[in-house]
Amino acid sequence: MSYSTIRYSLADVAKCNGKNGVRTWIVIHDNIYDVTDYMQQHPGGPELIDEYAGKDATSEFDEFGHSSDATKMLKKYLIGELEDEDKRVNRIKKRAANGIKMKGEDKQKRRPFLRLICGKCTC
Structure with a gap:
């Protein structure tokens, strides 16, 4: 994406839910798509x-296994x-949904395991 890309919040996207004549937007991989004109196809x-x-x-989108096309x-x-x-909030939600905790004590417990894998790192 270029530096001139328009940025929207999740709240902006939520307003574009296709109801009452509003356009239909979805988020895929932190990119926002207006799929209103594609829905029937x-x-x-x-x-x-x-x-x-x-x-x-x-x-x-990923679970369904969409083609490269x-x-x-x-x-x-x-x-x-x-x-x-x-984007940051979305990543935290996705980790939580997958059972991955990344804060405080849980992160500390993970470090010895990471040291075994990567050697002397500061993970």
């Missing part, structure tokens, strides 16, 4: 996209990216 039907309208759909097609609908703070 989606092979799985518009309902699948509608379920994630105004939300981060990264996990679902689908990933390339997304570029056509790219309108911006998440603000840096919301």
